[in-house]
Amino acid sequence: MRASRFHISTYKDSPADAETVSHRLMVRAGLIRKLGSGIYILMPMGWRVVRKVEAIVREEMDRAGGIELSMPVIQPAQLWQQTGRFDKMGAELLRIRDRHGNDFVVQPTSEEVVTDIARQEVRSYKQLPKTFYQIQTKFRDERRPRFGVMRAREFLMKDAYSFDRDAAGAQASYATMAQAYRRIFDRFGLRYRAVAADSGAIGGDLSEEFQVIAATGEDAVVYCPDSTYAANLEKAEALPPQGPRPAPTLPLTKVATPGYTTCEQVAEFLGVPLERTVKTVVLATESKDAGEQGSVRLWIVLLRGDHEMNEVKVRHIEGLSAFRLASAGEIEATLGCPPGSLGPVLPARCPGVRTLADREVAVLADWVCGANEEGFHYTGVQWGRDVPEPDLVADLRNVVDGDPSPDGQGTLCIERGIEVGHVFYLGTKYSQAMGATFLDVDGKPRYMEMGCYGIGITRIPAAAIEQNHDERGIIWPDALAPFTVVLCPVQADRSPEVAAAAEALYAALLAQGIDVILDDRNERPGVMFADWELIGVPHRVTVGARTLQQGKVEYQHRRDAGTTLVAQEEIIAFLQSRLQRRA
Amino acid sequence: MRASRFHISTYKDSPADAETVSHRLMVRAGLIRKLGSGIYILMPMGWRVVRKVEAIVREEMDRAGGIELSMPVIQPAQLWQQTGRFDKMGAELLRIRDRHGNDFVVQPTSEEVVTDIARQEVRSYKQLPKTFYQIQTKFRDERRPRFGVMRAREFLMKDAYSFDRDAAGAQASYATMAQAYRRIFDRFGLRYRAVAADSGAIGGDLSEEFQVIAATGEDAVVYCPDSTYAANLEKAEALPPQGPRPAPTLPLTKVATPGYTTCEQVAEFLGVPLERTVKTVVLATESKDAGEQGSVRLWIVLLRGDHEMNEVKVRHIEGLSAFRLASAGEIEATLGCPPGSLGPVLPARCPGVRTLADREVAVLADWVCGANEEGFHYTGVQWGRDVPEPDLVADLRNVVDGDPSPDGQGTLCIERGIEVGHVFYLGTKYSQAMGATFLDVDGKPRYMEMGCYGIGITRIPAAAIEQNHDERGIIWPDALAPFTVVLCPVQADRSPEVAAAAEALYAALLAQGIDVILDDRNERPGVMFADWELIGVPHRVTVGARTLQQGKVEYQHRRDAGTTLVAQEEIIAFLQSRLQRRA
Known part of the structure; x- marks a missing residue:
């Protein structure tokens, strides 16, 4: 072209x-x-x-x-x-x-x-x-x-x-x-990962996403560097914690936490590790009982302060496939306290409210949670003593960096990905x-x-x-580049030698089946180079009068810091050796 | 495949x-x-x-x-x-x-x-x-x-x-x-023709249609076998008739034509050539005069009984770009007669009604037309004497087979076409x-x-x-066929020799870059052949046990009446010689 x-x-x-x-x-x-x-x-x-x-x-x-x-x-x-x-x-x-x-x-x-x-x-x-x-x-x-x-x-x-x-x-x-x-x-x-994905109502493991790895990706991709394990964040299992729940050592104490509401703030204020704080999420489901229209059931979900709830895992729990967050009004009406300072230490088990604890919360002792009163938290909370044992213990959280890999082969890492493909068993x-x-x-x-x-x-x-760019523009992999090679004659309008050499090289590259564009626009070199660096053509050959006198042309890959002088008669072989495998 | x-x-x-x-x-x-x-x-x-x-x-x-x-x-x-x-x-x-x-x-x-x-x-x-x-x-x-x-x-x-x-x-x-x-x-x-087409309001000759010739085509394609002239029916010009209007010989006579309304019927009934009958078409345009809203103007168009009006040519006449056929009510109100027996011999020129005559009508003498009264026609009608000279004489008709070619190189032929392409200067x-x-x-x-x-x-x-079929199905040209060659092994499930020969030939054809399909469905030969004749793959090679014993396979082009025996080792060269040019 x-x-x-x-x-x-x-x-x-x-x-x-x-x-x-x-x-x-x-x-x-x-x-x-x-x-x-x-x-x-x-x-x-x-x-x-x-x-x-x-x-x-x-x-x-x-x-x-x-x-x-x-x-x-x-x-x-x-x-x-x-x-x-x-x-x-x-x-x-x-x-x-x-x-x-x-x-x-x-x-x-x-x-x-x-x-x-x-x-x-x-x-x-x-x-x-x-x-x-x-x-x-x-x-x-x-x-x-x-x-x-x-x-x-x-x-x-x-x-x-x-x-x-x-x-x-x-x-x-x-x-x-x-x-x-x-x-x-x-x-x-x-660079991509095929990661296990949730297969929804179908069940089984036959759902994979193909994620292109990029720091700017919208999705979190979980993988184990020591094995083949890879899953998306929705799917990746957090293994059960090792060892039993420690014995409790502290009494239940109500402490003032003026103005501190998030687990991070409370942990820092009280000087306790974030991993010993517990956050309370209240979910609601509409139960269509006979006669009663749209009665609402609430569910308390307990997670460690350093963990995030995994919606997909929650939806897999019986009765929760269509959950939503409970409204402030629903929480106040049923639990009798404002949603801002919630905790599971409730005066009496509220009828119909079920408590679900993430596996990591179920093995905590001496933990911290909201005291159901604005500006106060409990410390030294104990399962069984202050809070009834949960109705269900399950994996309800997103994995985090450093969690053990579900295949037992090491620890998990998380990177960002862009979903570009999906295979799914229907x-x-x-x-x-x-x-x-x-x-x-x-x-x-x-x-x-x-x-x-x-x-x-x-x-x-x-x-x-997203994966391949720098401050000057795009850097295409060979297989996707709009043109594989750009041929830039410098001031060909002033040098018949440059024009002739560029034309000869252009014809030779075409004859080799190489997807080349000859920049015959007669733009200044600065404009020409800036354009092609922005467009991101991976291989550039520059033909200039000065190097031509030595029988040479300049080669630069889009990722190279500088140019390489190559003899005119060797440039085609040189290029072919640098072109990535074309299937 | x-x-x-x-x-x-x-x-x-x-x-x-x-x-x-x-x-x-x-x-x-x-x-x-x-x-x-x-x-x-x-x-x-x-x-x-x-x-x-x-x-x-x-x-x-x-x-x-x-x-x-x-x-x-x-x-x-x-x-x-x-x-x-x-x-x-x-x-x-x-x-x-x-x-x-x-x-x-x-x-x-x-x-x-x-x-x-x-x-x-x-x-x-x-x-x-x-x-x-x-x-x-x-x-x-x-x-x-x-x-x-x-x-x-x-x-x-x-x-x-x-x-x-x-x-x-x-x-x-x-x-x-x-x-x-x-x-x-x-x-x-x-088989196609590039034909001149009307370019509408833009004018000029820069509009061509590409018509695939087929007896079932919706369009009429006009061409001159003796020259390069080709146009669609809308565009093809009918040249002015040679020579002047003959001198009139007959008096105006009103004759009864009971029950005969079309020109064909009247010509046969009266024993006059159809080419001496004239049909009257009344068109209407809405003129938006100041103050008056939507006043209607009528136009009388006169054509020979054996000719058809060309709408596109009529629309090119000033004032007629948006014409429609006049309604029966409009005709009666303005011309004072029912639309079924119209003719241009009117008692007095109706105000505002303009008369347009096709070139061929303008040179008629002693012609026949409707008498503006049901069941009657006039014979011996003369321009100037019985009907005022027309306001405009123009090419208003479709050309017909045998008309002189507009380029003066012979006579026109008409065939049917299907419009599949159009180039147009905008x-x-x-x-x-x-x-x-x-x-x-x-x-x-x-x-x-x-x-x-x-x-x-x-x-x-x-x-x-539409252009390429017979009673058994489609007959593709090589370039458009879904597969260029079909390879039909006969009862390969019963003959390992047939299966092996077919597989070897299949591999050899693929290696030659020939677009071949191997029918490995194990259908009966009758079913297999009927399928491929319906689908229309142009080249068929049949591998059967009987001919294989003589080292031969059967070749049949979709248009061939019978098969040709070809030696196994020659079939590829044979096929290649029969494949149409592939660019």
């Missing part, structure tokens, strides 16, 4: 609404352009990156036996009503009414349509297994779109769906896809809802076992940038 | 709503599946065809200097309001309101967005010319979607837009695109409406000159099938 025949559009200033480095750099480098809230034009430079992402995903999906098709963007509402998602998805699902008054949705994913295909096309076990996939425009009407294409409303997604005879088959299809995802992310050249959730059966070998109809597998195609470039 | 790992889904019965051969065959061959009215799933077999279309279009657009990007499917209504198309496009434009109450449209094309890009990104003449293109999902909410993907509501379109400094530049960009289109349609391997229509200017070399702002260029990507397979 010649720059003069391409569209290069770089900006000094960042857009006012850009909160993240990738959003800023994608706009400044001319990769994307905002058309509306959460709606972006993929500009020529950005589209080249997306096309490279697509090509790698497609190759590996095909290699793994995926069958590509294309489902409509605009889908009839009826199918979505069959699974209940038309209502359940709420405002995020963009709805349309056509000229005849029929309802449609803009696809956020395609479980309904693909299950409709399967239930009509798959009649016999002989046709299974099948994995269909597409790379298509999706839309989610996010309440607050942000971070550019990272959380856009319109985006490109690769979504795949597997159909199998039974759970064992579905697990094999899942494993094939999970393996394909590893190849895909390896080929992208990004079971028969959709096939049951939509009646997608096949005739099995015994002649009986059975529901197909499904899995779904997504990659956020337009999210990949943003995640790649 | 192995058939067992692909999704093959053929049907004996045609869908009830399929009116065209391509719709029937695409559903029966499993290329498409209906999801809703005018909304189709591109099934794996169909998607392969679409991907081949896309690849050819993309290569040729890139070769012609097009710069690919991707504009959003969901676009803010504001831009569409700037050009007035938000209202003008009516119900065909699918409108959405998002969760925040903002209005959006689903793109039917992208002139507004691309002009918005240009007005923000193009500042200087140095950045021009530029041609942007995309291959993206479009939606038009057709009142009556039909013919499968031929007239679907959701479809894929390649839309390109050129931006130039001036009209000369725009014409050069247009020529480049028109040339690229010829290469694209050549590579498709379809001028400054959009750049003016949206304020898309650039600073020219003299430092002054100028409006960009634009062109737009579309190809109906998902329409191409349907058009290809």
Whole structure:
């Protein structure tokens, strides 16, 4: 490609609404352009990156036996009503009414349509297994779109769906896809982790997220450096503490803690370790008892002051799948105290209120908690004596750095990640809802076992940038770069030798199948270099009159501090040795 | 590809709503599946065809200097309001309101967005010319979607837009695109014509349609076998007749024509040539005179009985750009006679009614027309004597087979076509409406000159099938076939030799880069052959035990009546010689 025949559009200033480095750099480098809230034009430079992402995903999906098709963007509402998602998805699902008054949705994913295909096309076990996939425009009407294409409303997604005879088959299809995802992310050249994720109501361990590691990531990724264990924060188990509860040594004492409300403040004020303070969270669930409409049940959750509640783990506890935080009014009405100074030392067990203690809280002695009175806390609190033993002890918290790894192989570390892929075993959730059966070998109809597998195609470039950038701009891995090599002739308009050498090298690189752009814009070197450093092309070759006199050109990788002089006749071999593996 | 790992889904019965051969065959061959009215799933077999279309279009657009990007499917209504198309496009434009109450449209094309890009990104003449293109999902909410993907509501379109400094530049960009289109349609391997089309209000000759020739086409394509002249029916000029109006010989006579109303009936009844009968069409326009609201003006249009009125030609006449057919009430009120027996022999020139005669009518003598009285016609009608000379003589009719070619090189022929592409010079229509200017070399702002260029990507397979099919199914040209070669082992499950030979040949064909599918489904030969003839793979190689004993396999092109025996060791060279040029 010649720059003069391409569209290069770089900006000094960042857009006012850009909160993240990738959003800023994608706009400044001319990769994307905002058309509306959460709606972006993929500009020529950005589209080249997306096309490279697509090509790698497609190759590996095909290699793994995926069958590509294309489902409509605009889908009839009826199918979505069959699974209940038309209502359940709420405002995020963009709805349309056509000229005849029929309802449609803009696809956020395609479980309904693909299950409709399967239930009509798959009649016999002989046709299974099948994995269909597409790379298509999706839309989610996010309440607050942000971070550019990272959380856009319109985006490109690769979504795949597997159909199998039974759970064992579905697990094999899942494993094939999970393996394909590893190849895909390896080929992208990004640092990533495949982490176990919560599989919700389905159960089992067949849910993994693919997280691109970046300090700015929204998600916490838990891993063990000494083993293969990796999970997202929602999923990572906090092992039970070693050893029994110590014997109590202190009496229950009510102490004044004027103005101190958080555990951190109270621990410091009282001079006790934060790990001996306990915080009280009150949850509410609506119980639909017969006759009584929407009666509310409260739950007390106790966590150590240095720990955070893990919502997903709490939801897995029977009766809590649909919990919410209790309101101040509900707390006062039931527990008889203001929500600011809550603690579990209550005058009498409140009827119907259940107390759940995190495993670490259950083994505490001589602990500190709120005294249910503003400005006061208890110290020397003891289980059994001051607080009845909890109704349930469970893992209710997020793991923290240094926790033992669940596989017993060391301690856990936490880093930040950006979720860009997800593989998920669906079971028969959709096939049951939509009646997608096949005739099995015994002649009986059975529901197909499904899995779904997504990659956020337009999210990949943003995640790649969050991981790979510096103060001058983007640094692309070879596989995702809009161009692999940029060829910069210095003042070619004043030097026929430079122009001729650059043209010859350009032709030679093209002949080698190298994705090169020749910057023939006749810009000043400073402008030219700043542009390409912002755009982040990984390999740059500069052709200048001075070095040319010695028969040399300058090479610089985007990460190099300086340039390397390379003989003209060696530059192609030199470049090829530096290009990362291209599959 | 192995058939067992692909999704093959053929049907004996045609869908009830399929009116065209391509719709029937695409559903029966499993290329498409209906999801809703005018909304189709591109099934794996169909998607392969679409991907081949896309690849050819993309290569040729890139070769012609097009710069690919991707504009959003969901676009803010504001831009569409700037050009007035938000209202003008009516119900065909699918409108959405998002969760925040903002209005959006689903793109039917992208002139507004691309002009918005240009007005923000193009500042200087140095950045021009530029041609942007995309291959993206479009939606038009057709009142009556039909013919499968031929007239679907959701479809894929390649839309390109050129931006130039001036009209000369725009014409050069247009020529480049028109040339690229010829290469694209050549590579498709379809019989097509690029025909001059009407360019509407812009004027000039820079509008061409690309029509795939098929007996079932909706459009009439006019061409001259002896020259390069080709136009669509709307555009093709009917040359003025040779020689003057003959001298009249007959008196005006009112004759009874009981029950005969059409020119054909009257000509036969009276024994006069159809070419001497004249039909009268009454048009109406709303004239918005000051003070008077919506006064209606009538126009009489006279055409020979064997000719049809050309609406586009009529609209080009001053005052008639927004004509409609006059109502029976308007005709009776103004002309004083029922619309069924109209003719131009009126008692007195009606005030404000203008008479337009087609060139062929203006040179008639002794003609026949309605007598403005039910059951009667006039014969021997003469211009000047019985009917005042017309207010305007113009080309108002469709050309017919045998008319002289406008380039003077022979006579015209008419065949049917399916419009699959259109190149169009837009001028400054959009750049003016949206304020898309650039600073020219003299430092002054100028409006960009634009062109737009579309190809109906998902329409191409349907058009290809309309042109290439027989009673057994589709016959793909090599370039568009879902698979170029199908390899059919006969009863491989009973013959290890057949299985081994088929596998070896499959591997050898793949190694040659030939797009082959191995039918390893173990279907009976009859089922297998019927499937592939329906699907239309052009080249079939059959491996059977009987011929294998002689060291031979059978080859049959989809158009061949029978098979050809080819030695096993020669089949690859044989196939390669038969594959059409692949670019």
